[in-house]
Amino acid sequence: MQSWDAYVLAREDGLGYQLSAFGKAVRQAYGFDTIYLTARIHRRICGILAVTRVGIPGHPGAWISSPYCDAGGILADSQDAEKVLLKAALLLAKRKGIPQVSLRSARSFAGIPPELTRHSGKARLLLDLPRNPLDLLSGLKAKVRSQVKKPIRDGLQFVMGGRELIRPFYGVFKENMRDLGSPVHSVRWMEQLLTAYKNRAHIGLVSLPDGTPAAGGLILCHRTTVSIPWASSLRCYNRLNPNMLLYWRFLEFACRQGFQHFDFGRSTPGEGTFRFKTQWGATPVFLHWADFNPFADDPAVPLVRDAGTDVSPARRAVEIILSKMPLSLATALGSSTRRFISL
Structure with a gap:
């Protein structure tokens, strides 16, 4: 997969989620296979799409690009290459009996009106970084x-590392x-992400002064961009603001390393996490998510999505029940079911 990763890293708009390491981590942790599709001109890659x-x-089930995160989807040099990759994915899905292909993209799709795929309820928060963190x-x-x-x-103390920090971070996270x-x-x-991404993943x-973990996060690094998919x-x-120190140290690291x-990941406009991210200067960019039916008369036309952001009564009830469970039970239940929840 060296040529695949070289292509993703060469593109300034590439994402850490599009590296082959993500599919490897999914396979090792949750047992789901990823199919890697490439468009080529004279054997040179001009576009990629990974579906899991x-x-x-x-x-x-469904083919997702990419599961458990905000964006993945197609990365291509041209609209023609993008259309070829989408068509290939839909044809292959139909052949294999997959009823739905879901693509989550950081930008609009070639040949599809952006208003059909724009996720008005979720925005990705991006911050352009100076070289000097003091700036x-x-x-x-x-x-x-x-x-x-x-x-x-x-x-309060901050430390950044790898696998040696998984357990204390996971204690906070769960x-x-x-x-x-x-x-x-x-x-x-978490273990498989650190293993697959190697020096492109950090915790x-x-x-607290006595060593008690208070906040933690996991970042994934593309050549140009640092993403923080999980933090708690x-x-x-x-009252001690550990989350502020966590994010500041990550931002400081990203500046000093030349990213x-x-x-900051996705948030719902107007909610608390959205305000937390924008206070750092992050700018909202609406995501483009699209679901396709490979068996439709015109499979390249996306299905109509529910753009609403309201939480259903059933989901709210589950959240209340889960939040009141003993930690060990909630962790066991989550660990056994989370892989089937693609977001």
């Missing part, structure tokens, strides 16, 4: 700078997911 089958046993800090509002400096004054009423990824998922951990902090320590962009 996600579904419960005994059901064909970034000085451009923040005084309140934000104060919230960054407070945990440092109070003796408790926060339980409190939110959201099924948690298995610890094996950051913020601890413990509510009981919110051009920081991808």
Whole structure:
């Protein structure tokens, strides 16, 4: 997969989720296979698309690009190459009996009106980075700078590393997911991400002066962009602002390493996480998600999506029940079911 990864890394608009390491991690952690499609001109790659089958046993499921994250989809040099890749994916899905192909993209699709795929309920928050982190800090509002400096004054410590930090990070992550009423990824998922991405994946951990973990996150690095798909902090320590220190250290790292962009991930406009990310100067960019039916008369026309952001009563009830479970039970339940939830 060297030529695949070389293509993704050469593209400034490539994503860490599009590297072959993502599919490897999914396979090793959750057992789902990824199919890698390439468009070529004279043997030279001019476009790529990776689709992963996600579904419960005994059901064909769906092909997703990419599962468990905001964006993946097609990366191509031209609209013609993009159309060829979409057509190939739909033909192959039909041949294999896959009823749906879902593509999550950071930009609009070739030949499809953008209003048909724009996800009005979710935006990706992107920040352009200076080379000097002090320039970034000085451009923040005084309140934000104060919230960054407070945990440092109070003796909170930040460390960045790899597999040695998985357990303390996962301890924070699973408790926060339980409190939110959201099924948690298995610890094996985090382990396999670190294994597959090697030096392109890092864990950051913020601890209290006594060493108690308070916040943590996992970042994935493309040549130009650092993405933070998973991060958590413990509510009981919110007054100490560990999350502010966590994100500042990640931003500082990204600046010093010469990355051009920081991808905070998706949020719903107007909600708390959206405001948290925009306070750093991040700009919202609406995502483009599309579902296709390979068996339709015109399979390249996306299905109509529900753009609403309201949480269904059933989902809200599940969240309440899960949030009240003992941590060990919530973790076991989440670890056994999370792989079937493609977002």
